[in-house]
Amino acid sequence: MDCLFCKIVNKELPSKVLYEDDKFVCFMDINPHTKGHCLVIPKEHAENFTALDNDTVGEFAKLVHRIAPQVAGMMKADAYNVGMNNGAAAGQVIGHVHWHIIPRYRNDGLEYWGINEEEVSKLDERFTELDGKIK
Ligand SMILES: [Zn+2]
Known part of the structure; x- marks a missing residue:
């Protein structure tokens, strides 16, 4: 498989x-949006x-939760974002699930x-099609 992040995992x-631990690795984003922007990924390949x-979601x-405040603290940031893009339309560029930590x-x-x-401004805030339908 030609996955950039699997190649990072495999050095x-x-x-x-x-x-780094036995299941996850955190590394600097090569196109940082701010100083200290890094990614956390599971070592085992999963698309999203x-x-x-x-x-795995729980451990992830x-x-x-443990790393983000440490990164922000070490960078002397005022706050941080954690975010994950799932699917191309959501801005996912690499098809190996990754959680952004952005100081x-x-x-x-x-x-x-x-x-x-x-x-x-065009969105209806109620989204009635979702009402009571989450399992
Ligand atoms: Zn991968």
């Missing part, structure tokens, strides 16, 4: 690793969040969600 490609099993979330700085100018105010 076939260089990366700046901040943390949906493809992960429930136990706990790890990001944020007051007035850093980053518009992380790329919100289009005009499109947002």
Whole structure:
């Protein structure tokens, strides 16, 4: 499989690793949006969040919960984003699930969600098709 992140896991490609254990690795994003932008990935290949099993999701979330404030603290950031893009239309570029940790700085100018105010204004806030249908 020709997966960039699997190659990072297997040390076939260089990366700046901040943390590693038997199941996950955290490394610097090569196209950082802010200073300290890093990614956490499971070592085992999974395309996206949906493809992960429930136990792995739990471990993944706990790890990001532990790492993100440390990264932000070490970077002396004012805040941080954690975010995950699932699918090309959502901005996922590499098809190996990854959780972004993006330290944020007051007035850093980053518009992380790329919100289009005009499109947002057209949305109905109720989304009635979702009511009571989440299993
Ligand atoms: Zn992979």
